Amino acid sequence: xxxxxxxxxxxxxxxxxxxxxxxxxxxxxxxxxxxxxxxxxxxxxxxxxxxxxxxxxxxxxxxxxxxxxxxxxxxxxxxxxxxxxxxxxxxxxxxxxxxxxxxxxxxxxxxxxxxxxxxxxxxxxxxxxxxxxxxxxxxxxxxxxxxxxxxxxxxxxxxxxxxxxxxxxxxxxxxxxxxxxxxxxxxxxxxxxxxxxxxxxxxxxxxxxxxxxxxxxxxxxxxxxxxxxxxxxxxxxxxxxxxxxxxxxxxxxxxxxxxxxxxxxxxxxxxxxxxxxxxxxxxxxxxxxxxxxxxxxxxxxxxxxxxxxxxx
Numbered sequence: 001x002x003x004x005x006x007x008x009x010x011x012x013x014x015x016x017x018x019x020x021x022x023x024x025x026x027x028x029x030x031x032x033x034x035x036x037x038x039x040x041x042x043x044x045x046x047x048x049x050x051x052x053x054x055x056x057x058x059x060x061x062x063x064x065x066x067x068x069x070x071x072x073x074x075x076x077x078x079x080x081x082x083x084x085x086x087x088x089x090x091x092x093x094x095x096x097x098x099x100x101x102x103x104x105x106x107x108x109x110x111x112x113x114x115x116x117x118x119x120x121x122x123x124x125x126x127x128x129x130x131x132x133x134x135x136x137x138x139x140x141x142x143x144x145x146x147x148x149x150x151x152x153x154x155x156x157x158x159x160x161x162x163x164x165x166x167x168x169x170x171x172x173x174x175x176x177x178x179x180x181x182x183x184x185x186x187x188x189x190x191x192x193x194x195x196x197x198x199x200x201x202x203x204x205x206x207x208x209x210x211x212x213x214x215x216x217x218x219x220x221x222x223x224x225x226x227x228x229x230x231x232x233x234x235x236x237x238x239x240x241x242x243x244x245x246x247x248x249x250x251x252x253x254x255x256x257x258x259x260x261x262x263x264x265x266x267x268x269x270x271x272x273x274x275x276x277x278x279x280x281x282x283x284x285x286x287x288x289x290x291x292x293x294x295x296x297x298x299x300x301x302x303x304x305x306x307x308x309x310x311x312x
Contacts, residue, residue, distance in 0.1 A: 020291025024272035060277030114229035121203030130162030146185030147172035206251030242271035
């Protein structure tokens with residue numbers, strides 16, 4: 001198995017993930033310890049309290065209800081008599097919820113493999129592009145960046161800096177629209193035989209309907225530049241937004257057909273449980289999660305590692 005598809009615990013990633021999820025662990029884990037560390041009957045009061053704890057960690061009402069239902073079924077099936085025996089069961093049902101969306105991004109099927117990154121302002125798109133460039137380079141892939149955020153004054157300079165840091169070419173224009181910049185970048189990648197194109201776009205709110213129409217145009221132009229592209233539409237989500245991220249997922253998915261999620265800034269929030277709410281609602285693969293500022297702090301999402309870091 002290629003190293004980038006393996007669970008990351010062996011290289012210290014699990015420890016870093018635990019550190020990154022510390023705020024969510026404090027909010028969720030401490031309260032769960034009080035619930036699970038003493039033998040309590042598995043009555044309605046117990047499950048109500050557990051559901052309340054899950055919701056406060058931004059797991060969300062629907063996902064929390066699903067987890068509670070799974071726990072009840074497992075407790076009956078495995079003859080678990082009290083709360084002490086249920087902690088491992090909670091880890092198991094959370095893994096069952098997350099594992100279907102823990103699908104690594106495989107870029108081997110197309111050359112160039114064109115990835116379009118979208119999201120709201122401040123979600124971390126441009127920074128994620130820099131980290132993704134390093135990730136794909138570690139796989140031996142050549143990478144080209146497209147500075148498609150033509151709205152934000154510093155976005156082009158920021159992407160150029162990431163390109164220099166990774167020794168990666170950046171296609172940019174002093175002026176012009178995003179579609180034109182990305183069209184040129186895809187053409188350059190075809191001519192150069194580049195493996196992966198990472199296309200930045202300007203941040204926009206789902207309520208900005210004219211900007212949502214513009215991002216649809218960008219997608220159409222990419223398809224004209226290279227039939228079948230974009231091969232991946234990554235929605236970058238700031239974990240600090242908690243349940244609001246679910247609204248973003250719905251809006252961008254309805255507009256573009258999002259094929260993967262990147263969840264950033266998990267180290268800065270106590271709302272890491274929102275990943276359960278998001279994946280329960282749309283079942284879009286979670287490709288990457290970020291737990292720090294370093295180049296290597298954006299990694300493929302692994303459900304088992306995440307649950308262990310959150311609850312163990």
